[in-house]
């Protein structure tokens with residue numbers, strides 16, 4: 541019996557050609573791309589996982605799944621540097637490379653029967669959107685669902701139309717808050733952990749899915765612990781600089797874990813000590 | 821009809837309060853109704869009474885000169901509106917404006933402070949009610965100052 545080939549020889553480093561099917565500007569600096577393989581079927585992917593998107597001649601970036609259709613992955617990208625800039629400029633028809641899917645998923649199966657609290661900050665709503673869509677598609681399997689969204693200012697709210705549809709769903713509590721706003725904004729102002737006491741959930745039987753800037757996730761996790769949500773049912777999606785995405789190069793090392801294969805979605809009880817380490 | 825004492829007892833901030841303390845507190849409380857645009861507190865004025873929102877929403881805001889007021893936080897059901905009544909000089913440090921019709925419990929601050937002085941057990945119970953709320957506000961204000969969504973990504 542032959543040994544399995546090392547992962548490096550099985551093409552894990554070779555991007556598969558994809559094509560942009562649709563590009564949509566969400567915000568001034570943020571674009572959503574629908575991308576499909578140029579040949580063959582779309583691989584299976586789970587909410588919370590990410591792909592490495594490659595712009596020829598520019599480079600590769602880790603981008604979480606923000607949705608999927610039968611034929612395409614959907615990714616939402618914020619322009620922060622060379623690679624993300626190039627990704628946000630790709631027009632429909634453009635070619636790009638993709639490696640993936642990689643990483644751990646949101647625990648949507650394990651949380652069945654529980655109340656689910658989803659807390660998104662800024663672009664953190666993008667990796668959570670497939671989980672939200674999954675929960676709503678299988679609404680009867682879950683207890684109370686709450687979606688708490690934080691953004692910087694009112695024009696920075698991601699997916700406003702979809703949020704409006706979610707709001708219309710009586711089976712989902714949706715609250716949106718801004719970090720800052722003037723008196724012209726009639727919605728909620730204040731950081732997202734302040735919304736927690738307003739959501740209706742049973743702490744002992746709740747799972748929380750959190751994605752956003754790490755400081756916001758830490759503050760939210762602390763507030764949830766204070767409300768007696770068990771640490772092992774608080775899940776965060778972490779980010780670190782990535783290169784290989786398959787646990788070989790060490791770029792994304794986080795204590796004893798590698799975010800690319802042990803994450804990005806990780807349990808708070810397992811990572812709380814490492815989260816407290818500066819510059820990790 | 822719900823008694824005032826029962827309404828107070830259902831407020832998040834007083835969830836752990838013993839029945840005898842609830843009765844003492846009720847002696848300082850009354851109901852209020854604010855219409856949209858009406859102020860619950862005005863910066864600089866005496867903080868004679870603070871509020872617990874029962875229904876509706878109010879904006880905690882500061883108005884820089886010649887500019888729109890900046891909203892720092894929106895207060896909703898269960899939130900305590902105002903903390904300046906706790907410490908001298910007992911004057912509001914911001915405005916609180918009803919954004920929509922807002923029902924609130926008003927607590928007479930001088931009455932409550934005097935009951936806390938007279939009965940330290942009651943005073944300690946009150947401190948345990950208000951301190952978590954103050955720490956939560958402090959943490960929230962710190963997070964807000966960090967402006968976390970303005971980073972290189974997210």
Ligand SMILES: Cc1cc2nc3c(=O)[nH]c(=O)nc-3n(C[C@H](O)[C@H](O)[C@H](O)COP(=O)(O)OP(=O)(O)OC[C@H]3O[C@@H](n4cnc5c(N)ncnc54)[C@H](O)[C@@H]3O)c2cc1C
Nearest residue numbers: 601602603604617618621622623624779780781804972973
């Ligand atoms: C698992 C995972 C999922 C992600 N999902 C998304 C997504 O859905 N949408 C999205 O827009 N972005 C996402 N990112 C972030 C994205 O990968 C980076 O923004 C991108 O790689 C930046 O590359 P760049 O060349 O555009 O910018 P660069 O020039 O490389 O970086 C721009 C700035 O961002 C900082 N930076 C970049 N990446 C990181 C990082 N990972 N950790 C800390 N600082 C960093 C740099 O120091 C620099 O200040 C994800 C990252 C990870 C690890």
Ligand code: FES
Nearest residue numbers: 783785789790800
């Ligand atoms: S990116 Fe190389 S080990 Fe994670």
